[in-house]
Amino acid sequence: MTALQEIINKIENILIASDALEVNLNGIDEEQLINKIKEYFTDKEEKILNKEILIKIVNEIRESNEKKVVVLHTNYKEAKDIDAKFEIKNIYPEKTSSSTEDFLKYFNNRFDKIKRLIERRVNFIKDISSLKNYTNGREVAIVGLVYDKITTKKGHILVTIDDPTGVAKVLFIKSDDPNLSKLYDSATKIVKDEVIAIKGKISNSLIIANEIVYPEIPIKSITPSNEDISIVFTSDIHIGSKLFLKDEFEKFIEWLKSDDKSARKVKYIILGGDVVDGIGIYPEQQKELEVKDIFKQYEILKNYLEELPDYMHIFVAPGNHDAVTLAEPQPPIPNDLFKEIKNSNIHLLSNPAYVTLNGLKVLVYHGASLDPIIRDIPGCSYERPTTGMIELLKRRHLSPIYGGNEILPTREDKLVIEDIPDIVHMGHVHKNDYAIYHGVLFINSGTWQSRTIYQMKLGHLPTPGRVPIYNMHTSQLYTMKFSDLSYD
Numbered sequence: 001m002t003a004l005q006e007i008i009n010k011i012e013n014i015l016i017a018s019d020a021l022e023v024n025l026n027g028i029d030e031e032q033l034i035n036k037i038k039e040y041f042t043d044k045e046e047k048i049l050n051k052e053i054l055i056k057i058v059n060e061i062r063e064s065n066e067k068k069v070v071v072l073h074t075n076y077k078e079a080k081d082i083d084a085k086f087e088i089k090n091i092y093p094e095k096t097s098s099s100t101e102d103f104l105k106y107f108n109n110r111f112d113k114i115k116r117l118i119e120r121r122v123n124f125i126k127d128i129s130s131l132k133n134y135t136n137g138r139e140v141a142i143v144g145l146v147y148d149k150i151t152t153k154k155g156h157i158l159v160t161i162d163d164p165t166g167v168a169k170v171l172f173i174k175s176d177d178p179n180l181s182k183l184y185d186s187a188t189k190i191v192k193d194e195v196i197a198i199k200g201k202i203s204n205s206l207i208i209a210n211e212i213v214y215p216e217i218p219i220k221s222i223t224p225s226n227e228d229i230s231i232v233f234t235s236d237i238h239i240g241s242k243l244f245l246k247d248e249f250e251k252f253i254e255w256l257k258s259d260d261k262s263a264r265k266v267k268y269i270i271l272g273g274d275v276v277d278g279i280g281i282y283p284e285q286q287k288e289l290e291v292k293d294i295f296k297q298y299e300i301l302k303n304y305l306e307e308l309p310d311y312m313h314i315f316v317a318p319g320n321h322d323a324v325t326l327a328e329p330q331p332p333i334p335n336d337l338f339k340e341i342k343n344s345n346i347h348l349l350s351n352p353a354y355v356t357l358n359g360l361k362v363l364v365y366h367g368a369s370l371d372p373i374i375r376d377i378p379g380c381s382y383e384r385p386t387t388g389m390i391e392l393l394k395r396r397h398l399s400p401i402y403g404g405n406e407i408l409p410t411r412e413d414k415l416v417i418e419d420i421p422d423i424v425h426m427g428h429v430h431k432n433d434y435a436i437y438h439g440v441l442f443i444n445s446g447t448w449q450s451r452t453i454y455q456m457k458l459g460h461l462p463t464p465g466r467v468p469i470y471n472m473h474t475s476q477l478y479t480m481k482f483s484d485l486s487y488d
């Protein structure tokens with residue numbers, strides 16, 4: 001089967017003319033091609049893809065993907081001479097009673113929101129209750145919330161999914177056939193409580209799957225800014241812990257205050273949670289604390305932030321060690337803990353939150369859900385936390401596995417990723433890592449704490465004192481090292 005035939009098989013009701021098979025598809029993204037073909041035929045009665053139409057579509061894709069020439073006006077100004085232009089979208093939790101009714105509303109809302117996103121990628125979705133009207137062998141597409149996933153005695157994967165109308169059982173066959181084997185591998189990545197589309201054939205009371213479709217993120221590109229300014233990403237400072245790397249962190253603060261050319265470009269600093277070690281976070285934490293008073297821990301942070309130049313804007317989000325409720329979405333750290341701060345450019349974020357900095361949209365999430373994601377999705381690891389971050393974005397949900405980390409079951413599921421960011425910043429796993437997926441930059445910023453006993457037991461290798469810095473003008477990301485400690 002040619003590549004084009006395989007692609008066309010994924011689109012319903014479109015026929016392929018034989019001359020179209022001659023068209024060169026080298027370098028064309030399959031998903032982009034499918035979307036463009038669907039778009040082209042939306043309002044056409046005759047749905048035959050011939051050579052002429054395909055060449056037109058392919059040329060359009062090539063043109064749109066060619067790097068746009070952007071005239072960059074380097075103004076040689078320093079960050080202090082450039083106005084800060086930012087917008088914060090905090091995600092506040094609503095009050096909830098945690099009743100059964102609230103849980104139902106929460107999951108129905110999650111289903112509705114993600115189904116809407118999936119509908120852009122899959123046509124002719126059927127309600128699960130309507131499947132009984134179809135005969136064996138009929139091809140169908142359904143969307144559901146994953147209720148259960150088991151491996152049968154024969155090694156097949158059986159997934160139970162439901163929508164508000166009913167429940168369906170979907171079978172992924174274990175086979176040596178390359179296509180089935182690829183599909184089976186994808187099924188191993190299905191996690192509980194996520195919303196997915198399944199395409200497959202009805203076979204008695206089952207659906208034999210032939211495709212899984214995630215809501216996904218579209219392909220995009222970051223537009224460089226005319227302003228030559230940088231964003232510093234850091235997290236997991238853990239002030240108060242005996243393992244907080246005070247000297248190294250102070251070197252970082254000194255660098256931010258220095259005349260170093262790169263430091264003078266820093267306009268924004270994002271602190272992505274666990275800014276302090278907190279108290280009572282885990283059993284016997286007291287023994288590992290240098291500062292046992294939560295107010296003092298924040299006071300130390302406040303003193304550091306007060307030293308920074310006042311043209312820098314600092315965004316502070318909470319994590320699972322901070323002085324706010326653990327259940328997500330977490331509200332911002334209370335103002336009281338930063339009261340009388342001299343620097344007025346401190347902005348308190350919720351977890352998660354969106355910050356748009358001179359037009360660049362950053363999704364800031366501490367990353368507690370990375371633990372269950374790394375545990376349950378093959379291919380994800382603590383070594384490369386961006387693997388898990390990408391899986392979250394593909395699922396358009398910051399914490400798909402319910403109960404994997406603490407979630408507040410609000411009537412609206414606020415952890416659905418509705419806005420597509422340019423940059424996703426997480427922390428939590430104390431490991432510096434970067435990736436680009438569909439044009440979105442994924443950053444896990446590392447830590448300022450040396451290796452804990454807990455991390456030693458689990459074999460985690462943190463990367464303390466490494467700071468990712470993104471220049472908005474050159475679109476380049478680089479890492480500053482403030483510690484010689486290396487576990488990797």
Ligand SMILES: [Fe+2]
Binds near residue numbers: 274429
């Ligand atoms: Fe942390």
